[in-house]
Amino acid sequence: MSVNTRAPELLQSHSTRPVMSTLPRQGLMPSYEFPSYNINRPATNVQPRNAASKDDLFALMQTVRQGFTLPKLDPITFDGNxxxxxxxxxxxxxxxxxxxxxxxxxxxxxxxxxxxxxxxxxxxxxxxxxxxxxxxxxxxxxxxxxxxxxxxxxxxxxxxxxxxxxxxxxxxxxxxxxxxxxxxxxxxxxxxx
Known part of the structure; x- marks a missing residue:
């Protein structure tokens, strides 16, 4: 396993492309290093594709959550009175x-x-x-x-x-x-x- 000497640069760029190792290769296959991310830092630059999708997702999550927390209601009936x-x-x-x-x-x-x-x-x-x-x-x-x-x-x-x-x-x-x-x-x- 190779040591990533460019870790600070990767944290800033957030590149998802694999980086070729700067250390000598062992064998015929190139070794790839994937950027490491700080998972403790909140993702501030993540944006939904559009504002409506964020609202729709929130509404869906609320509905699912309510479905689990609310008791099942028996449907009322009407006899014509x-x-x-x-x-x-x-x-x-x-x-x-x-x-x-x-x-x-x-x-x-x-x-x-x-x-x-x-x-x-x-x-x-x-x-x-x-x-x-x-x-x-x-x-x-x-x-x-x-x-x-x-x-x-x-x-x-x-x-x-x-x-x-x-x-x-x-x-x-x-x-x-x-x-x-x-x-x-x-x-x-x-x-x-």
């Missing part, structure tokens, strides 16, 4: 729609997350898949997410049911939660109308 339409659509958007899946995959996921009347309303749309995902969401919104239907379902749940007893804390708490949900929904819909 207008009261739960908006929470279902919000869940679908968070779990499926915001990811860059193809439209036919999003449609398949949407159909799989529906059951009963909601599934019956959109399951036939697979025959016209790629464009059908948007149609399926519009169909669900028209049939089950209509503001009037949702408010009627919430009010029905508030007014129907057994009569509450004064000492039934659990039933009173459930009623308070339903009233808060109704109020929140009416505020939210009031800002979009």
């Amino acid at each position: 207008p009261e739960y339409y908006h929470s279902f659509i919000q869940g679908f958007e968070n779990m499926i729609d915001r990811h860059p899946y193809p439209p036919d995959v999003k449609l398949a996921q949407l159909i799989q997350m529906c059951k009963g009347r909601a599934k019956d309303a959109i399951k036939h749309l697979v025959v016209i898949a790629p464009a059908a995902e948007g149609m399926a969401r519009k169909t669900l919104e028209f049939r089950f997410g209509n503001q009037t239907l949702v408010i009627e379902a919430i009010i029905k749940q508030l007014t129907a049911g057994p009569q509450l007893k004064a000492n039934d804390a659990e039933a009173l708490y459930d009623l308070a939660v339903k009233m808060r949900n109704c109020y929140t929904f009416s505020l939210e819909e009031g800002t979009h109308s």
Whole structure:
């Protein structure tokens, strides 16, 4: 093994080309010396090919890291009850729609997350898949997410049911939660109308 007498020059030049040895050769094959690098020094001159690739890489690393740290979510289902339409659509958007899946995959996921009347309303749309995902969401919104239907379902749940007893804390708490949900929904819909 030969000693590299040009090590300081190599550290500055960062050449990746092999350097011919200045010592006498032994045998027929030339001996090569590869430049040595200081691995403790941070690489300040390393640049990505373009700025977008650095951002894309960072986003990919974040996604992979989150995939390992977040618990697996069970997909929510929607049975056609207008009261739960908006929470279902919000869940679908968070779990499926915001990811860059193809439209036919999003449609398949949407159909799989529906059951009963909601599934019956959109399951036939697979025959016209790629464009059908948007149609399926519009169909669900028209049939089950209509503001009037949702408010009627919430009010029905508030007014129907057994009569509450004064000492039934659990039933009173459930009623308070339903009233808060109704109020929140009416505020939210009031800002979009």
